[in-house]
Amino acid sequence: MMKRFKNVNIVLPLILFVFIGFTACSTDADDGGDVIIEEEGEEGEESITELSSAFDQFSDAVTVILSSDGTQIDIETTGFPNHRSIYWETDNELYEDEPLVNKTTQDTFIGGGRGEASSFTVDAIPDLDGATVATELGTIGIAVSGSAIFNDQEGMGDLDDAAGSLDWAGAHKGPGVYHYHLEPTPITSDDDSLIGILMDGVFIYGRQCSSTGTYPTDLDASGGHTSTTQYETEAIYHYHIINEVYPAGNYAYEPAYVLFAGPFQGY
């Protein structure tokens, strides 16, 4: 199984990785889906032989591809969320009227505008050398739902002013992709659920941490710390939503929590 990952360019939907991961876990008591660091790798880049089982949590919208040398992971998504929203077209079964939400524009809908698809490539092992990189406008990560994660800034102005257009998932859509700015309650609501992966290759979780069963107290400025997770038996660096209420006066579903305000720690 590992040999296939190392030597063959595999382009498969995530569901197959789920199956492979399950098979590997059931036959090898030591790996448990953990990331394994190898000595080899081009240009000194660290490589892995197996994707983290955290990727099993992503919806069918997301395709994850480990490069043949194990140093990089491609993450692609259709961008369509797997939950209800006012931003679906009204004839979609996931459409839900949200009377308190002021849509960005009335003719905006999921799948419209520039569409929803996005992709990026991350190092299989994030570069945690202490240097930080500021996030930019646009997609900064992909959530397990399939949709994009944005930071705490809004392209056309302050997020405070746009908060009234955010749906129950803390997300909205303009001409660009449907995206989350706040704690995405269909994915996590005051718990330790995996939310997604950011463009620096670091996973982000809800406000609580499975390592302690409560709110972490050792987070850095990005909401990151190093501990075990539900999916990693070895301590690994990961982000959390910082448990500070975001006072968005016109958000329909208070309390609100900013999803990720950066900076990236893993570039």
Ligand SMILES: [Zn+2]
């Ligand atoms: Zn936005």
Ligand SMILES: [Zn+2]
């Ligand atoms: Zn944690």
